[in-house]
Amino acid sequence: FQNQPSDRMLAASQVCKVIADHQEFFNNSVVLDSGFSILYIREAMWIEKALQIEGASFEGRQVGGVMKSALAYFEALSEMGIHANLKEISEYDFDKADYSSEVIILSHQISVPSIYWEQLSRFVERGGKLLVDGLTAYYDENAYFIMGSGFPLKDVFGGLVKEFKMVDDLYDVKLNDPDITLKAHLWAGSLIPDKGQAMAYFDDQVIGLRNDFGSGSVIWMPALFGLAARNTADYSQLAKLLETEFSDQINGLSIVFRDHHPGVLMKVLKYGEQLITVLVNKSKLEHEIAFRVHILTNPEVLFSANAKIINAQNVLLDAEGMLVIMWN
Missing domain, CATH: 2.60.40.1180 (Golgi alpha-mannosidase II)
Structure with missing residues (x-):
């Protein structure tokens, strides 16, 4: 110029x-691979669009809620100095013998196709850590509800859903282990623990379980924590949860x-x-x-x-x- x-x-x-x-x-x-993978699912995005309610005003009901939920965890980890993999579930390698240093996050992926039920189970059984939030696995690939008494991931997740209630745009969820309070968005899924241990509560109902399965573990919280953090532009409490739950993996990184x-x-x-x-x-x-x-x-x-x-x-x-x- x-x-x-x-x-x-x-x-x-x-x-x-x-x-x-x-x-x-x-x-x-x-x-450098951090071992953290945030997976999105194409079928979840297709079903989210196909089942849209005209005039929906809440982020959780709008097209984009599925992907924004995944991005929330990516952004939270980025602000911790951790470069997570963000990929479609079909791109993940489910054929390893050991996943003890790896973490998968499924945030509000409303459809989990049947082909991945066994693969996710094997990931945890072989030492992986899985964090699940929102309405993940509400449907299969055909938009059939799968969270009834025959829920195919019951043994892995540690329990069953009792019901989902629409609460508010934002509401507080108290975790007892770790001792933090997280903002959640729209729905709260109350749980019936089986082998899982209660770790989060709302309105005297269990809405979070920690479950050991094989050599790995699962944190299952059917509330939209990722989307709430993104909507408020505040990842501080979500980062505390990730730091506490995955401290072994984080401490094993070269620099963070x-x-x-x-x-x-x-x-x-x-x-x-x-x-x-x-x-x-x-x-x-x-x-x-x-x-x-x-x-x-x-x-x-x-x-x-x-x-x-x-x-x-x-x-x-x-x-x-x-x-x-x-x-x-």
Whole structure:
């Protein structure tokens, strides 16, 4: 512009130089797998659209509630410094022998096709952790109600649904383990525990179960916690739940935030023994980020915009700041 490079062009040239200077890394690197997978289901979206009620005013009844629920958990984990996989259920590998380091989240996926009932059971039986919320598994692939007395996932989930009640746009659910209160949206599904242990209550009714199955475990809470967090733009309590329930998996990650940072995200690339972390602060506030204790050394700044390294365990990002670090 006016024969002068714009700020964007100057920034782009810096990025190009970083890539050129570390061409071997970027040509061969992969996104570091966190072990967290948020799965959406095509049939759930199709059925959500097919059974729409004209004039529905609540997010939970509108087209998009299924995907927004999944995105809520993706965003909550991102603000914890965890890059989760977001994929359609058919893309997930259900043929491994051991899932002890892996987590699947099914948030308000109203249809779970019959082909996946055994696969989800096997995932948990082989050590995986499964978190289920909303009206997940209300229907099969043909929009048939499956949550009656013959519910095919009863043994895995640890109980049966007694009934669903429409409550309000937002309401509070008290968890006793962990001791937190979560916002929920629209419906509350009261449960009849079988082998599952009660962990959440609303209006003196059990609406959350924790169940051990095989070598793994399931948290089942038929209330729309993800969508409520997204609607209120507040993932703080959801992040507390995820941090508590999946602490072993989180502590096993190479690098992750020590605390929840709204509006901040981190992506991690790996090649050989080297990692590159890309941190972006999309909030309007400055964030000093402390990492959980890690063994990575020799942080080298590859790119910085309104951000800096304080030491190997702490970085500072101004509003709209970005920091790219290579670790050995």
